[in-house]
Amino acid sequence: MSDERGRQIEAVDALTVRAPVPEVIRFGDWVMEHREFGLVRVRTRDGICGYGFTLSRDGPIAEMIHDYIAPRYVGRPTDEPKAAFESVQRSNLSCLIGGIGLRALSIVDLAVWDAEAKRRGLPIAVMLGGSNVAMPVTGIAGYPPSIGPAEVIEQVESLYEQGYRRVKLPMAPDAARSKARLEAAVSVSDDLWVGCDGAWVFNAVDDAVAFLESLDMTLGWFEDAFPPGNARIIAALRERSPFPIAFGDEQGGAHYPESLIAHSAVDFVRVDVTTMGGITSIGDILAQADEAGLRVAPHMNALEHAQIFGGLGRPDLPLEWGIVGSGVDQFADSLAQPVVRDGLMDPLPDEPGFGRLVNPDWLRSVPHDDPADIIGEAAALEG
Secondary structure, three states, X not given: OOHHHHOEEEEEEEEEEEEEEEEEEEEOOEEEEEEEEEEEEEEEOOOOEEEEEEEOOOOOHHHHHHHHHHHHHOOOEOOXXXXXXXXXXXXXXXXXXXXXXHHHHHHHHHHHHXXXXXXXXXXXXXXXXXXXXOEEEEEEOOOOOOOOHHHHHHXXXXXXXXXXXXXXXXXXXXXXXXXXXXXHHHOOOOOOEEEEEOOOOOOOHHHHHHHHHHOOOOOOOEEOOOOOOOHHHHHHHHHHOOOOXXXXXXXXXXXXXXXXXXXXXXXXXXXXXOOOOHHHHHHHHHHHHHHOOOEEEEOOOXXXXXXXXXXXXXXXXXXXXXXXXXXXXXXXXXXXXXXXXXXXXXOOOOOOEOOOOOOHHHHHHOOEEOOOOHHHHHHHHHO
16 A cells, blocks of 8 residues: 555544543532543544544534534544645534534644654654653642642642642632632642642632732632633623733633633733643644734643643643543543653653553443444554
């Protein structure tokens, strides 16, 4: 088989997994009884498989890929991922410019890049022109959100002993408990950066400001205070906040991050390649933030983000890891865990593509819907 024919995409399939959480997670009206993930596999005619995964947030990721995206990728070469992404997105801008459609398209884009990097025998970072490097890392503590200050201290002390110098916590069920947890975390060490995830629970600027002003500490940032979609209210918070404002987790698409920039709404633009257009789109988002003089911080998915931002020459961006077993990210829990030294994650090993993104044993152990037997195929490839 010729190299040109071999790199043509033969199949694009997706599976869904529902991973149990230690206890139900509640952020106001948002209740999580599990965390659901979508995983896509792109296979070329000569059998190379690339992968991408994301939190589905219970949206129909696999269905969108199966019904619409996959047929439009089959037959395309893996060495033209940007052209494929843009063509498929423009085939249905109403569905693929944002939301679940863009999320599904994003992980297909990542899988195509992964397959092409494996074909070349290169890590993603190297294929993008850079290298795997040490990067700052944040430990996500405070899960489940119901745990109290004493348990938060135990988590943060453990993270600090592992080498973390940055942690962030989500809001607890009420402001008083959130304040106590944050102040407990910062008490662990004078050199510890502590941020707070507002988890979209606030509705009014006054309430958010009152919470921030109640804190007897310096907060590294306050992220995602309000539901997405209204840059004006975020800007109003930033005008009054005593601490930096971050926003943008899991958004992307039309007018992102232009709206936040135009309204001077944030100090940090949050980015996530699994929801914002994959590798193909992230360069433009970084350029917009840089032009506006704003800092950038990735949301979770550290195994992908480390390679991509190392490859793009951005080793300054802080990665994020959850505590294994805490319910933050069970998919990442099943994969290789970071080695952290004095606030920096060691460089990832130089393996082809993104390295190992699929753990067949874990996938089999949790409820899943895998009509194309991606799990069995991945297990066979591992030998």
